[in-house]
Amino acid sequence: MEVGRLPISASQRGKLISAGYTTLSSLSSLSPSVLAREVNVSDTEAAQILKVASHGSRLDGSEGGCATINGAQTAWDMLHEEEMFPRITTSCVDLDNILGGGINCKEVTEIGGVPGIGKTQLGIQLAVNVQIPVDYGGLGGKAIYIDTEGSFMVERALQIAEACIEDMSESDGLLRKDFKACQLKMHPNNILENLFYFRVCSYTEQIALTNYLEKFISEHKDVKIVIVDSVTFHFRQDFDDMALRTRLLSGMALKLMKLAKVFSLAVVLLNQVTNKYTEGSFQLTLALGDSWSHSCTNRVILYWNGNERYAYIDKSPSLRSASAPYSVTSKGIRNSASNCKRIKMM
Amino acid sequence: MANMVISEMGLPKWIANIFAARNIITAKEALSLTEFELMEFLDVGLAEVTSAVAHISEIVCPPYQTALSLMEQRVQNEHLAGHLPTRLKGLDEALCGGIPFGVLTELVGPAGIGKTQFCLKLSLLASLPASYGGLDGRVIYIDVESKFSSRRMIEIGMKSFPEIFLKKGMAQEMGGRILVLHPTSLSEFTESLQQIKVSLLQHQVKLLVIDSMAALVSGEYEQGAPRQHALGWHVSFIKSLAEFSRIPIVVTNQVRSQSRDDACQYSFQVQRWDDTKEDRTRYDSHLVAALGVHWAHAVTIRLVLESKSGQRFIKVAKSPISPPLAFPFNITSSGMSLLSDGGFELTGPDINTIHCQGHNDIINFVGESLQ
Numbered sequence: 001m002e003v004g005r006l007p008i009s010a011s012q013r014g015k016l017i018s019a020g021y022t023t024l025s026s027l028s029s030l031s032p033s034v035l036a037r038e039v040n041v042s043d044t045e046a047a048q049i050l051k052v053a054s055h056g057s058r059l060d061g062s063e064g065g066c067a068t069i070n071g072a073q074t075a076w077d078m079l080h081e082e083e084m085f086p087r088i089t090t091s092c093v094d095l096d097n098i099l100g101g102g103i104n105c106k107e108v109t110e111i112g113g114v115p116g117i118g119k120t121q122l123g124i125q126l127a128v129n130v131q132i133p134v135d136y137g138g139l140g141g142k143a144i145y146i147d148t149e150g151s152f153m154v155e156r157a158l159q160i161a162e163a164c165i166e167d168m169s170e171s172d173g174l175l176r177k178d179f180k181a182c183q184l185k186m187h188p189n190n191i192l193e194n195l196f197y198f199r200v201c202s203y204t205e206q207i208a209l210t211n212y213l214e215k216f217i218s219e220h221k222d223v224k225i226v227i228v229d230s231v232t233f234h235f236r237q238d239f240d241d242m243a244l245r246t247r248l249l250s251g252m253a254l255k256l257m258k259l260a261k262v263f264s265l266a267v268v269l270l271n272q273v274t275n276k277y278t279e280g281s282f283q284l285t286l287a288l289g290d291s292w293s294h295s296c297t298n299r300v301i302l303y304w305n306g307n308e309r310y311a312y313i314d315k316s317p318s319l320r321s322a323s324a325p326y327s328v329t330s331k332g333i334r335n336s337a338s339n340c341k342r343i344k345m346m
Numbered sequence: 347m348a349n350m351v352i353s354e355m356g357l358p359k360w361i362a363n364i365f366a367a368r369n370i371i372t373a374k375e376a377l378s379l380t381e382f383e384l385m386e387f388l389d390v391g392l393a394e395v396t397s398a399v400a401h402i403s404e405i406v407c408p409p410y411q412t413a414l415s416l417m418e419q420r421v422q423n424e425h426l427a428g429h430l431p432t433r434l435k436g437l438d439e440a441l442c443g444g445i446p447f448g449v450l451t452e453l454v455g456p457a458g459i460g461k462t463q464f465c466l467k468l469s470l471l472a473s474l475p476a477s478y479g480g481l482d483g484r485v486i487y488i489d490v491e492s493k494f495s496s497r498r499m500i501e502i503g504m505k506s507f508p509e510i511f512l513k514k515g516m517a518q519e520m521g522g523r524i525l526v527l528h529p530t531s532l533s534e535f536t537e538s539l540q541q542i543k544v545s546l547l548q549h550q551v552k553l554l555v556i557d558s559m560a561a562l563v564s565g566e567y568e569q570g571a572p573r574q575h576a577l578g579w580h581v582s583f584i585k586s587l588a589e590f591s592r593i594p595i596v597v598t599n600q601v602r603s604q605s606r607d608d609a610c611q612y613s614f615q616v617q618r619w620d621d622t623k624e625d626r627t628r629y630d631s632h633l634v635a636a637l638g639v640h641w642a643h644a645v646t647i648r649l650v651l652e653s654k655s656g657q658r659f660i661k662v663a664k665s666p667i668s669p670p671l672a673f674p675f676n677i678t679s680s681g682m683s684l685l686s687d688g689g690f691e692l693t694g695p696d697i698n699t700i701h702c703q704g705h706n707d708i709i710n711f712v713g714e715s716l717q
Contacts, residue, residue, distance in 0.1 A: 007385070007391060007392030007393075008391050008392070009385060009388075009389045009390045009391050010385065010386050010389050011389045012391075048391070052391070114639065114642075115639065115642040115643045115645075115648070115664055116642075116648065116663060116664030116697070116698065120666050121666065124666075144410075145413075149585070149643075149644070149646075150448065150449055150585055150588070150589050150646065151449070151646050151666060152666075153446070153646075153666040153667050154413050154416045154417045154420065155417075155442050155667055156666050156667045157413050158417065159667070189414055192412065192413035192414035192416075192417060193412050193413070193414040194412070195412060195413040195414075196410045196411075196412060197410060197411050197412065197413050197416055198407075198408055198409075198410050199408055199589070200408060201408070201586055201589075202374075204373055204374040204377050204378075204406060205406060205407060205408055207377045207378075207403070208373065208377055208402070208403040208404075208405075208406035208407040209403070209407040209408065210403075211377075211399060211400060211403035211404075211407075212400070212403045212404050212407040215400070215404065216410075230643075232643075233582070233643075233644075234582070236578065236640065237578040237579060237581065237582050244378060247380070248378060251380060272639075272640070272643045273639060273643075274639065274640070275638075275639065278613065283611060283612060283613050284611060284612050285612065285613065301612060301614075303611075303612060303615065304695060305615075306695075307693040307695070307696075308693075312612075312614060314614065321614075328669070329669070330669060
């Protein structure tokens with residue numbers, strides 16, 4: 001490895017190179033004071049450079065070994081781990097089926113669709129469902145909801161939370177009798193209490209929050225899902241420099257992906273749609289452009305198919321592309337079945 | 347908070363000075379650069395840059411609230427838990443109390459369907475004293491198409507709240523609370539928006555009406571792409587206006603006929619394109635909202651006003667809290683009134699289409715009855 005790749009400041013790098021230290025091995029046997037004299041930096045700076053360099057060479061050396069690379073995992077272990085993690089249910093069985101059981105932890109999932117199709121609904125539903133206790137096949141985690149559009153409705157979250165608890169108690173009646181104890185633990189207010197809401201008002205704040213999340217989550221270990229509703233909004237306004245936009249977006253996507261991996265949580269990004277001209281006609285497509293579409297692990301598109309709402313898996317490394325109907329009811333996202341009529345709100 | 351100055355963030359003095367020396371003044375500038383770019387610009391090591399970025403991020407990022415505290419706050423601080431009742435019983439129930447504070451509510455519909463009538467009624471409701479169920483505040487009415495009629499508004503007031511409006515001086519007081527602006531161009535509109543931002547809090551403004559949003563842009567651009575971007579700034583500004591002053595904002599939107607450029611399908615649906623094309627030729631009077639999909643994403647609640655075989659309907663086309671319901675209504679001398687409070691639920695494409703059949707008859711009829 002060369003000096004040029006060390007994470008040190010540009011002027012220090014320049015000094016090293018002009019003094020003839022171009023490879024790490026040339027630095028390996030030096031003492032700080034010698035380096036300080038030769039390169040013309042202070043003793044402490046020299047000590048720091050050597051520390052960084054020795055760290056770098058250690059990484060370099062281990063590349064030779066095959067299974068013991070730092071941070072690597074065998075595919076077999078990963079499979080095992082994947083099975084250990086429960087998925088976050090969407091409350092719609094058909095949708096869960098095509099998603100392989102629900103939204104996967106450790107992955108970034110993008111969900112997009114036309115206005116009014118139910119993106120925010122699905123977001124709130126997931127923020128509630130992640131809190132289903134482990135006894136009921138959930139994760140018992142907490143949720144972070146990042147609202148960039150101001151479309152989060154706390155009244156709606158309460159409705160969905162109430163319906164979720166109701167469903168749990170129904171299924172419980174069939175399974176066992178000691179429900180009383182559990183019922184006391186789950187109250188709609190508990191669910192709302194474990195939903196951390198951030199209101200983001202500019203793209204700078206969105207980036208800042210993405211940076212800060214790592215610290216926030218390490219203070220709140222139970223967070224199992226991060227929902228961004230929507231990732232698009234601020235990036236669609238006042239951007240003249242499209243290259244900058246692409247770079248900022250991909251930087252953000254990388255950080256979110258890292259969060260998902262490190263804390264084994266699910267990241268759900270909601271996206272808007274736009275018109276795209278292809279093959280002689282305009283078609284709907286998710287916003288933010290082609291390079292953005294590489295940033296997410298999974299991509300789900302919500303659309304109207306006749307009289308029903310459908311979800312379509314547009315991209316996923318592990319799931320086959322399929323579509324499934326769902327419906328938005330007063331209780332939240334549910335199966336779309338013509339035989340189970342919706343319960344009206346009034 | 348994006349424009350917060352780095353030198354005031356409590357970073358270690360030496361690194362704050364470097365930021366200043368390299369002319370990276372605000373958080374926005376610093377966070378728009380990657381860590382490696384910052385290393386190059388500032389000429390410091392990775393560890394220092396990472397900790398500086400983390401520090402800036404932590405200060406810039408907004409504070410969190412739990413949903414529970416959010417709800418308690420709304421219930422405590424706000425009259426009617428943050429809703430402006432429309433006094434249309436069915437609609438109020440569907441929307442959990444009325445037009446919510448803090449978000450954008452949009453009215454879409456063909457000309458003459460009753461959008462302005464609805465706006466006039468809402469303005470009155472917001473200005474009514476709290477003892478009569480109003481918000482007891484001022485209203486700013488941005489009248490782009492010059493359709494605001496004080497005479498009609500007082501008439502609606504007289505007919506719907508005779509007990510208030512027949513009191514001496516009350517009509518004058520109610521009318522005096524409604525401020526009407528007439529911007530004639532987009533730039534003028536922009537200017538007045540910025541002024542409004544300041545006066546919203548000072549003058550107890552409880553409702554902002556913009557009638558109509560589409561007229562502003564259609565006057566300046568012919569068609570197509572520039573329209574979307576022209577409103578980009580306004581969309582986020584109006585949204586933040588609603589949010590921070592916690593008032594309801596009602597905007598109206600016109601309709602236009604659907605052109606071939608309006609996509610309504612994804613590429614994976616294309617195989618079925620041919621069937622739908624035939625469908626569409628049958629309904630040649632197909633209307634869509636004038637402002638495109640970008641705008642539609644920005645509004646939180648969309649109410650569609652339409653007429654179908656001679657009957658007018660108001661539909662909840664997009665709402666995070668209500669199922670898609672439709673209510674038949676008519677326009678009377680006291681404004682809009684629902685013919686039944688139990689709406690019927692819509693499915694599929696019906697939710698978003700805007701019908702305009704047998705509409706002209708009603709306009710003429712109502713027009714005569716008003717005079």
